[in-house]
Amino acid sequence: xxxxxxxxxxxxxxxxxxxxxxxxxxxxxxxxxxxxxxxxxxxxxxxxxxxxxxxxxxxxxxxxxxxxxxxxxxxxxxxxxxxxxxxxxxxxxxxxxxxxxxxxxxxxxxxxxxxxxxxxxxxxxxxxxxxxxxxxxxxxxxxxxxxxxxxxxxxxxxxxxxxxxxxxxxxxxxxxxxxxxxxxxxxxxxxxxxxxxxxxxxxxxxxxxxxxxxxxxxxxxxxxxxxxxxxxxxxx
Amino acid sequence: xxxxxxxxxxxxxxxxxxxxxxxxxxxxxxxxxxxxxxxxxxxxxxxxxxxxxxxxxxxxxxxxxxxxxxxxxxxxxxxxxxxxxxxxxxxxxxxxxxxxxxxxxxxxxxxxxxxxxxxxxxxxxxxxxxxxxxxxxxxxxxxxxxxxxxxxxxxxxxxxxxxxxxxxxxxxxxxxxxxxxxxxxxxxxxxxxxxxxxxxxxxxxxx
Numbered sequence: 001x002x003x004x005x006x007x008x009x010x011x012x013x014x015x016x017x018x019x020x021x022x023x024x025x026x027x028x029x030x031x032x033x034x035x036x037x038x039x040x041x042x043x044x045x046x047x048x049x050x051x052x053x054x055x056x057x058x059x060x061x062x063x064x065x066x067x068x069x070x071x072x073x074x075x076x077x078x079x080x081x082x083x084x085x086x087x088x089x090x091x092x093x094x095x096x097x098x099x100x101x102x103x104x105x106x107x108x109x110x111x112x113x114x115x116x117x118x119x120x121x122x123x124x125x126x127x128x129x130x131x132x133x134x135x136x137x138x139x140x141x142x143x144x145x146x147x148x149x150x151x152x153x154x155x156x157x158x159x160x161x162x163x164x165x166x167x168x169x170x171x172x173x174x175x176x177x178x179x180x181x182x183x184x185x186x187x188x189x190x191x192x193x194x195x196x197x198x199x200x201x202x203x204x205x206x207x208x209x210x211x212x213x214x215x216x217x218x219x220x221x222x223x224x225x226x227x228x229x230x231x232x233x234x235x236x
Numbered sequence: 237x238x239x240x241x242x243x244x245x246x247x248x249x250x251x252x253x254x255x256x257x258x259x260x261x262x263x264x265x266x267x268x269x270x271x272x273x274x275x276x277x278x279x280x281x282x283x284x285x286x287x288x289x290x291x292x293x294x295x296x297x298x299x300x301x302x303x304x305x306x307x308x309x310x311x312x313x314x315x316x317x318x319x320x321x322x323x324x325x326x327x328x329x330x331x332x333x334x335x336x337x338x339x340x341x342x343x344x345x346x347x348x349x350x351x352x353x354x355x356x357x358x359x360x361x362x363x364x365x366x367x368x369x370x371x372x373x374x375x376x377x378x379x380x381x382x383x384x385x386x387x388x389x390x391x392x393x394x395x396x397x398x399x400x401x402x403x404x405x406x407x408x409x410x411x412x413x414x415x416x417x418x419x420x421x422x423x424x425x426x427x428x429x430x431x432x433x434x435x436x437x438x439x440x441x442x443x
Contacts, residue, residue, distance in 0.1 A: 055301055056443045079307035087298035089305075093253040105245050106306040133256075149302075 003156030004080045005031035006066040007052060007188060013060030014047050014212075021047040023212040024061070029205075031156070033219075034179060034189040036203035036227070038196075039235050043209040045192040046086075049159050052190070053083050065157070079107065082155030084163050088146040092135030096120055096145050099134060100152055107153045116152075123148040124174055139166035147175065151182075158182060161192045172198050196231060200224035208234045239315070242308035246316020250290060251323060275329070275336050275344075276358070276399045280391065282328040283362035284384055287321055291370040300374055304441060314367060314437040321363035322356075329355045347405045350415045354405075357422040358398040364426060365390050368433040372440040390429075397422045 007029040014022040022044045029035055037045050050056030052063055054077060065072040065080075072080070083089070090099045097116050104111030120130055123144040129137060134145060143166045150158065160179070164172045172195075180202050183189045193199050200223055208216040208231065216234040294300035303313045333355070337344035344351060369386050373379035401418035404411040 050443065053305060054442075055304055075307040075309070078305055081305060083301075083305055085298060085301065087301075089299055089302035090297055091249070091253060091293070091299055092296060093256050093293075094249075098252075102245065102249055103302070103306070106242060106303075106308055 002067050003031075003186070004065045004067055004072060004077070004188065005156070005186070007157065008064040008066065009048075009052070009061070010064075011061035012048070012051060012058055012063065014044075014051060014056065015059045020212050022051075022058070025209070025212075025214045027207055027214060027217065029157075029188045029190060031188055032183060032186050033205050034183040034191065034203045035205040035207055036199045037190055037192045037207050037209065038194075038231055039209035042211075043235070044212040045209055046161055048209065049083075049161055049190065049192055052157075053081055053159050054078055079153070080156045082150040082153060082158045084146055084150045084158075084160040086161055088134070088142045088149075090134050090142065090145050090149055093133055095132055096125060096130045096134060096148070099145065100149060103149055103152055109153050119148045119152045120145075122151070122178070124171065140168060140171055143167055144171065147178075151178070156187050158187055158189045160190065162194070163191060164193060164195045164198045176202055196227045197224050200227045203227075206230060210235055239309050239312050242306075242312035243315035243319060246303060246313055247319035247323070250293075250317065250320035253293065254290075254320075254324060275332055275355075275402065276395050278332045279325060279329055279355070279358055279362070279398070280388075280395055283321070283325045283359070283366060284387060286324045286328075287362075287366040287370045287387075288380060288383055290317065290321055290324075291374055295374055300371070300441070310438045310441070311434055314371065314433065317371065318360075318363040318367040318433075321367060322359045325359040325362055326356065329359065342406050344402075344406055346410065347412065347415070350401065350405055350412065350419060354398055354401040354415070354419050354422065357419065357426055358394060361394045361422065361426045361429065362391060364433055365394075365429050368437055368440065371437065374441075375443070394422065394425060397425065
């Protein structure tokens with residue numbers, strides 16, 4: 001399979017008991033684009049990412065994943081998803097190399113020492129830490145390992161929830177560059193963030209959620225000032 | 237085969253973490269040592285504590301999501317956790333059983349075949365039933381209280397069968413027919429829950 005090149009979200013709804021998390025969200029995500037998914041806390045961003053990642057079941061609406069027009073389902077979808085969540089999704093008792101080796105095994109991708117080391121190198125994780133248990137890492141180091149884990153499988157759909165959290169300025173810049181490179185290589189990148197500065201000039205698709213509803217969506221490049229203006233006009 | 241390969245990966249990951257931290261084995265061995273002569277009580281406590289801890293680890297960095305996100309049958313995640321728990325419960329039984337035989341001078345190993353079988357089936361039952369509920373309760377705040385409350389009633393028939401079979405083997409006049417009857421009961425009980433767990437696991441762990 002060539003990878004997911006389109007995600008079609010239609011009238012997506014999610015309720016947690018009597019709480020409405022999403023209400024009729026319709027959104028298209030296309031290959032080679034970076035979507036900044038914005039909104040205040042509780043707007044429904046993480047729920048939307050959860051449903052697109054297949055880890056949360058919607059109560060209404062559909063999400064269709066397409067590759068060259070054909071619908072992709074089940075494990076084939078999951079194979080194409082790279083996810084960076086609030087938590088690292090890495091085992092604290094395992095070292096960075098062991099965490100990546102586990103993922104390489106489950107995804108059946110190249111798990112050779114060279115491949116794993118290359119992945120850790122690309123995210124700038126200090127070499128001295130590669131064979132240390134991940135529980136000893138700082139927040140920033142853990143975030144780098146989480147990114148290496150997400151990118152190891154060369155996903156065509158990358159879902160990132162607050163990816164800049166815990167990273168220093170160099171780390172945030174480097175991550176921004178990598179996300180841009182992935183987008184340019186044809187991946188669908190979705191970034192949930194409150195850090196408008198980090199995502200400005202990189203995102204080419206902006207979607208804003210408010211109380212579970214999509215209140216703004218537009219494609220195009222945004223400077224920080226433009227993004228800030230759009231955010232304050234629609235998210236509040 | 238791919239399912240078993242992935243299940244083995246998940247199980248090996250759990251055992252590797254346990255070998256490194258030894259949290260579960262120490263806790264389980266404590267109960268095994270504190271309740272000599274009560275093999276099945278030790279197995280029950282060890283199983284519940286082991287299950288709780290094994291799934292707590294998946295909660296710490298939300299790693300259960302990583303497993304469920306992997307492009308492997310979600311059934312492999314369930315089987316992997318159940319296999320790892322079975323191995324750990326059996327490790328406790330291996331420590332407890334000789335201790336019990338020695339301390340109480342009980343002829344526990346008079347019929348090693350039935351004894352091994354009943355303990356293995358007991359461990360499998362605890363792991364299968366426990367894994368599905370521990371995974372379901374992973375996101376529930378009061379899971380430490382809820383897990384035993386939900387689990388023990390379902391495990392009671394298993395413990396009754398286990399203790400009945402073991403008693404029949406170590407009695408002054410062993411009753412092997414009764415021992416095998418309870419072993420068969422355990423086999424059926426385990427099989428029923430295995431089928432049920434395989435059927436419902438995915439729908440229970442997806443939010």
